[in-house]
Amino acid sequence: MATISKRGKHQWQAKIRRKGYPVQSNTFERKIDAEQWARDIENEMDRGVFVSRKEAESTTLYEALDRFIDEYIPNLKMVANETRRAKAIQAREIASLYMATIRTKHIAEFIKEREDEGVKPNTIRLDLAILSRLFEVAATDWGMESLSNPVKRARKPKLNGGRTRRLQPAQSKDEKSEEERLLEACGEKFRPVVQFAIETAMRRAEIANLTWANIDLKGKTAYLAETKNMTERTTPLSPAAIGILKGIPRRITGSVFGMSENAITIAMRRAREEAEINDLTFHDLRHEATSRLFENTDLDILEIAEITGHKNLQMLKRYTHLRTNRLADRLAGEKR
Incomplete structure (x- = not known):
């Protein structure tokens, strides 16, 4: 039978003594929480599924994250x-809670806190992914x-449709396109990276880690x-891509472009600012490249996925509208 006793002005201790089990005790700020905890423990003991919560109840989320990091x-x-x-x-405030006391309501409060700060849904999802994996590791390995x-x-933030930013064409005969302006603003070392x-359609990390040992020009x-x-994955290279590679001097390090991920990000920001182009990231170039594969080739979606490395074809389906005119031509019996 559980006993609930007051400990100080703002604490309640629940203690359970039952034959065949070690004494279980825990302290709460509210009496109702102590009573609920005791009912849960006794119910598990009655059903023969009780597992000690001692470590989970004595480890805060902060401490668990420390171990997770290490x-x-x-x-x-x-x-x-x-x-x-x-x-x-x-x-965050949630980090002060003990692992065993964290409920879905606490995760919901964490999500709302992040949303109120204007954090993007995908960033919140990445935070939740860390927390979710932490709980899984703690339960299985710790x-x-x-x-x-x-x-x-917990209810996850709904993701938007993803960025659709593309390089914009020239607005008049006297102006240059964003691609032209961007390439002009790039230094000699960074220009072939952008091209x-x-x-x-390679990602920033894939380009940064590319070595000549993994390039087969033939x-x-x-x-x-x-x-x-x-x-x-092994991705095919177009004649234009081969031409870019042939124009790059070989480095003793074996790196194709000789730039880290961070160096690419910094170079992109500088080139964008010099070219006076707003809201364009290096990852947008991957979107541009993928869009062009749909617009300028007859490759099917699976073939394009082989090039881009998309594992989820749903991500590529948002590009299929770029071929709507081709579908209309095929309905009319025309070939393209």
Whole structure:
């Protein structure tokens, strides 16, 4: 039988003594929470499914994130980014809660807090992904078997349709297109990076990590050992892409472009500012390249996915409207 006793002005202790089980106790700010906890524990004991909550009840989310950063994040690809994200969560009020006390309502409050700050839905989803994985690891690897994952039941922010920013054409005969202005603003080292991105639809990291050892100019392919999807792939290279590569001097390091991901981001920002182009990111060049594959080739969606590395064909379906005119021509019996 559980006993509920007052501890100080603002604390209530619930204690359960039952034959065959170690004594269970926990302290709460509200009596109702202590009573609910005791009912849950006794119910599990009655059903023979009780698992000790001792470690989960004595470990805060802050402390769990510390361990997660030390033991789990180093195995991920984007170590620096994931570490920053985890440390940012540690600065939140939710981090002071014990792991066993975190419920879906707390996750919902965290989501609303982030939304009220104007944070984008995808950023919030990345935060939730860290928390969800943390609960899974704690339950399976850290002896907190009693933990359920509150993130799984929380309402996730709805993602928008994704960015659709493309390089804009010239507005008049006297003006230059955004692509022309951007390339003119690029330095000699960065210009082929931009050209290659527009031609291949490769991601920033894929371009930064590309080495000559993985380029087959004769076979017209590039082998990408690491991608965003954590899978390797070999992508075909167009004649234009081959031409760009042939114009690049070889470096002793073996790196094709000799630029890190961060260096590419900085160079893109500088070129964009010099060219006076608003709201254009390096990743938008991937969208531009993918759009051109739909507009300028007869490749089907699976063939394009082989080039771009999209694993989810739903992501590519948003480009199919670029071929609507071709469908109209085919309905009319014309060939293109």
